[in-house]
Amino acid sequence: MAEQPAGKSDGVGAAAPSRRQVFRWLGGIAATVATEAVPRVNSAASRSGGNPNRRWGMVIDLRRCVACKSCTIACKNENKTPPGVAYGVFIEEEHGEYPHVYRTAFFRPCMQCGNSPCTKVCPTGATYKRADGIVAVDYERCIGCRYCIASCPYGARSFDYGHEYIERPDNPYNQIPSSEYGARYGLRKKGKSPVGNVRKCTFCLHLQDEHGEYREPPACARTCMGRAIHFGDLKDPEAVCLVHGEQMRELLARRGHYRLKEELGNEPAVYYLPA
């Protein structure tokens, strides 16, 4: 107040704040916000967990796939996903014109992208990348804005709209909690997480032990009768598939391989061996 230019204050200046004063207040607010927010931004990045010496990934050999789709059933079973929510799906495509048609098909889990657009756009950092490359969702933090679904080029995310297989609340499907995230979220109930959240494939990370190693491989890989889905560490050059024991690098090197929508630069951790 004292710094007010004398000519302008015309003797009444007690109540009206000067411009400089207001700027000082705003500066104070900005500083508070900065000191409060910046550590939180960092904590969101370091919250990851997971074994930093691993980069879990899949090699899906489409020549071995017989399109039985049991991978999707195993996924449903393991994660107890409700109707309208799918983690791993089996996509079939028809090409050509009748009668000269042929079909191709592939299993699409979450790609656990190295450069994942979903974790980038999430306003709360509820979806985050772990040190072992797996993209997980903190259901308690997720506000359900669905920006991550819009940003995922693989359609690998589902919003839990709250559908039930059987309407009755005490139906047997509702009496077993989903084992995902170590069954941390308990029984699925209306209005309670994960209803109203975005959900996704986590490579069954609840099957990891306390060191971040898999006690058993993800359900889809484990169940595949054609041994088409290989699962293992992509970081260690010597690492073998946890299901069938082949060397991951050798699988990739022996034949050509590709990743879905490689051109977007998302660095998926799921490789396909052509049919």
Add this chain to the structure above:
Amino acid sequence: MASQSLVARMDWWLRALGSCILLAVSAVGIWAIAARFREGLILTHMTQNVPWGLWISLYIYFIGLSAGSFLLSTLIYVFGVRRFEPAGALALLQALGCLALGMVLIWIDLGHPERFLNVFVHFNATSVLAWEALLYVAYSAIVLAELYLVLRPALAQRAASGGVSATWYRVFEFGDSSLKERWQQRAAGWLRMLGIVGIPVAIGVHGGTGAIFAVVKSRPTWYSGLFPIVFLVSALASGGGLLTFLAAAALRIRERQKLDLVGGLARLTVGIVAFDLLLLTSEILVVFYGGIPHHQAGWREILFGPFWWVFWFVQLGLGALVPIAIVSGRRTRDSLPWLAVAGLAVAVGIIGVRLNIVIPAQIEPQFPTLPDAYHHVRFSYGYFPSSNEWLVGLGVIALGIWAFLLARSVLPLEPVEEGVHGRGER
């Protein structure tokens, strides 16, 4: 005399009818909003392929109306275009009200609305949406402060006038009634300052809202550098359109002054609409010449999809051609009612723009047959809003209209006579 009373009676009946309709829509809307909070998003028709629907379209529509009218208000308070001054308070009120409606809509759209504060508590610095949330707060503070500054002289006048309502207006003085002279000296400077700060913030608010979509490389129709700019330009158009309409319909100022104001606003709006068309043409030509299938898919959906008429009739016809025709027509360009219609046409037409921005880009699945991979309604092709979505949308709009009517009756939106800021302008 007789005819005059007839007009008055007609007027009364129309008003009563309008109020009844508005009342009914808001009642149904409130019921729909309650249902949405009771049952959750299961009441919507959004899918895993189209996670953003009608509510998000309306949300960006209202953010656009807000940012557009705020930027127009800076013409007055920063760039000194005194001709628009009578609409200054109205523009700021529109900016504030439309921002609030946009916020309500995106809040209703959240899967867990009770956790919205997480955006601030767990701020993720790489998310455009998180930055937008911050900008909305800063922006609303600026608009609120400006609105107060603009209204203060008139509020003071009413506070000093005595009577029952004066008590209410005295609240806004915050215990300081000596403001009149002092305030007038400072207010103009403050308004200018806030406006200058507000311009980049408002551009951030709506250009940034465009960037929410533009940064999504997985939806090629959104993924364009032109996109945030198109957002801004159409925001200016819609803001100008609604302001034109509201100024013509709601301001109580002299007829000549009003025609001058409304005519100016309408011409400005139509100019912006024309520029918007230029950007649209450029985008469409490039997309179709390039011929990348994924890039084209969204635009095909817009131009020739099942809702082709939204583009051709609402967006192009109502939103662009009708107002251009009215403002350039010799008979219509100096007629207040026609200019009001032109403004409203732009404001309504831009709803089509917003729908076409949000929805068609998502229609093409990430893999062509992804919806067939899982047999459930949430994995189906296409999207059309559910009845709950429509009713919630209409209800929020109706509540917004009530809020505006209330604000108009308690706030002195018309400037105090002989110049607000004590300068001898014009």
